[in-house]
Structures are given as C-alpha cells and as structure tokens.
Amino acid sequence: MALIARARSLTCISIFPLAIFAVAGCGATRDEGAEPTPASQQAPLTVGVEATTDPGPVPQVVGGTNAALGQFPWQVQMGQSGDPTLEQATVFPHWCGASLISPHYAVTAAHCVFGQNEVTFVLRMGIVQRSLAPSSAERIRGIHKITINPSYTTSTSWQTGNDVAVLELNEPVTFSTAVRPIALTLTDPPVGGSSTVSGWGRLVGFGAIPDILQSAPLPVQSAATCNTFFTGPTVLDNMLCAGSGSGDTSSCNGDSGGPLVYRPNNTRPYDLVGIVSWGPTSCAAYSVFTRVTSQSSWIRSVATDAYLDGDVNLDGCVNSADLSLVSASLGQPVPANVLVDQNNNGTVDTGDYLTVLANTGHGC
Numbered sequence: 001m002a003l004i005a006r007a008r009s010l011t012c013i014s015i016f017p018l019a020i021f022a023v024a025g026c027g028a029t030r031d032e033g034a035e036p037t038p039a040s041q042q043a044p045l046t047v048g049v050e051a052t053t054d055p056g057p058v059p060q061v062v063g064g065t066n067a068a069l070g071q072f073p074w075q076v077q078m079g080q081s082g083d084p085t086l087e088q089a090t091v092f093p094h095w096c097g098a099s100l101i102s103p104h105y106a107v108t109a110a111h112c113v114f115g116q117n118e119v120t121f122v123l124r125m126g127i128v129q130r131s132l133a134p135s136s137a138e139r140i141r142g143i144h145k146i147t148i149n150p151s152y153t154t155s156t157s158w159q160t161g162n163d164v165a166v167l168e169l170n171e172p173v174t175f176s177t178a179v180r181p182i183a184l185t186l187t188d189p190p191v192g193g194s195s196t197v198s199g200w201g202r203l204v205g206f207g208a209i210p211d212i213l214q215s216a217p218l219p220v221q222s223a224a225t226c227n228t229f230f231t232g233p234t235v236l237d238n239m240l241c242a243g244s245g246s247g248d249t250s251s252c253n254g255d256s257g258g259p260l261v262y263r264p265n266n267t268r269p270y271d272l273v274g275i276v277s278w279g280p281t282s283c284a285a286y287s288v289f290t291r292v293t294s295q296s297s298w299i300r301s302v303a304t305d306a307y308l309d310g311d312v313n314l315d316g317c318v319n320s321a322d323l324s325l326v327s328a329s330l331g332q333p334v335p336a337n338v339l340v341d342q343n344n345n346g347t348v349d350t351g352d353y354l355t356v357l358a359n360t361g362h363g364c
Helices: 223-227 296-302 320-329 350-359
Strands: 015-017 075-080 094-100 105-108 121-125 139-141 143-148 165-169 194-199 214-221 239-242 259-262 271-280 287-291
Touching (some): 075 105, 094 271, 105 271, 214 223, 239 271
Antiparallel strands (some): 075 094, 075 121, 094 105, 143 165, 194 214, 194 259, 239 287, 259 271, 271 287
C-alpha cells in the first residue's frame, strides 16, 4: 500500500474486479502477469495478481503499512500452484487473498476462483513476507473443494453481488498466534466506522506488488455516497463500500478475496465484515466489498464449522465451558489454545471474558 497522488487517482477511473489485471489505454502494463482489459472498462477490480481469467474486482492496499506476524492471523495468501506436493510455496505467483474461518475452511471472492480448478491454488497462512522460505509459523495447504455462491454464474456476476466462494482445505490447520480464524460478523459496521483492509495487492494503481502484507484503515461509507462516484456498476444492498474518498487509502489489484474487518473497540475481536470485490482500476476513492451479513447463512451452510466469537473450545456453541476456559487463564500469557485470547492482544483479560459472555448462546 502506498499513497496515490490525487491527480493520478482521478484519471482513467475504470471499474474492475480487484484481482491483478491491467487496463488497456490507461498506461497499464502486463507485468506481474496482468491480464488485458475486457471490452467494457466498467468491471470489477479482480485481485489476482497473475490472473488468467476474465478480469473482475481489482483492489489492493494503497496507503497502507507493513503488517506484523500475528496481527492479521486469519489472512490467507492464494498463490498459483505449480507443485502438487506444495513444497515450493514461495515460488507461487500471488493471485488473491482469503480469510480463514475455521480449521477446515476459508472464504474468498468468487471472481478469484470462477472457472478455476482446485489444483490451481496453494494457500499460505501465518506469513507476512511472501518471499521468505516457510517457517514453523506457516501453514501451507491445498484446496480440496471450491464452492461458489450458486448465484454467481458468469464472469460479470460481481456486478450483482454474491461475489463469495468457500474453500475447503485439503487438511485442517492447527491454530497458533500466527494462524487463527476470524468470525463472520453478525451485524454490519456503522457508516463512518473505521474498518481495516489487508492484502498483498498493488501499492498504487497499476503499480508494484508488495512482498510484505499491507493493511490500511478504511472508513465505512453509505451506498449513496459511493454511487455518486461510480459511473458503471452500482453498490447494491449485498455490497459494502469503504474508503477515504480521496484515494489516500484503498484496496487494489491483488487484494481481491481478502478481508475487510471491523471491531467496535480494542477490547473486542475483529469480525469479518467484507470480502474485497471490486473498485476503480486506478484504486482511487472507494472500494467495494461483498457484504458478509448478506452471505453468512450461505457460507455457514457450506462451512459448517465456521468460527463463532466466544467459541473457545470450537464445539459450535458458546456457553459456560468457554467462560470457564477464559476465567482459568485471566491475567496470564496466551496458552496453547490461542482462542482464549479473544481480542488477540497477547494476554488473557476481561475483554476476552466479556466477549465470550456477550456471545453466550450463539450456535447452541
């Protein structure tokens, strides 16, 4: 993520999915495997850096900062797999982002995987720097099954929403301080609230792909505000819009499929509120996300063990057993079961207990 000069951000405002694609006639190049522009210049900003399918959403993180290991432990990097043994993960080109939502499942944007096979991808978790050799913190997995929202039927379906897919991992992951799931939000963030986007998307429209995971704060906007900016696709009820309006911070090509997260205060955990979907190819002003509240029922019908806030023991029901686990660790460093640290701040505190208490009964 890097700052986009306002003068540049207001030129060549085409709309695409936020995968890694270039736009012809806008000074775009084909480095990083960027795809040629489709006939229409109003399309999603697809986030796959080296995508080979029709362009879709294109967000990457602009105006961001380097993330630290464990800061966004649900972040998944999707690379193009050329090695079925998954032993050469660091050589795989970046494609999209995703979010870990259980030991067995992750979610991403449908446009990232539409028309693709499971063997196309390798998933890396517990990393911030893509070029480093795998460490003990990293989890590398393949995809056993891709399930795309049934309403997403063509390469332009991102324009009508439902831009979401569930990825079943080829084997479950164990959690750690560097790898843990994020819960699907139960409520939408308020307009004006500060959400956070993260990813390995371009640092500026048509610019470089970062080696280190980036994150940036994005204020949540109303659909009406964003629709005054877009001249092609519109922000629908099943979408969420966020951004500064100036383009100083934004998602960009390569961020597609990645998380938009929100929490009401720093004592509570982040929840997944959006999935990077589309925006202007210049990565200016605003980015559009799949609204998680509009998809959570469908996601849970596929990812049957999707994580719930407060479900410390992962039994699908937030109850007194979870409260007991947190109570037993209050004031102590994070134990082996990292979910005791609900707010992911490195210690077990009253905020963790209150999170479990507030969610007691969910899933039961």
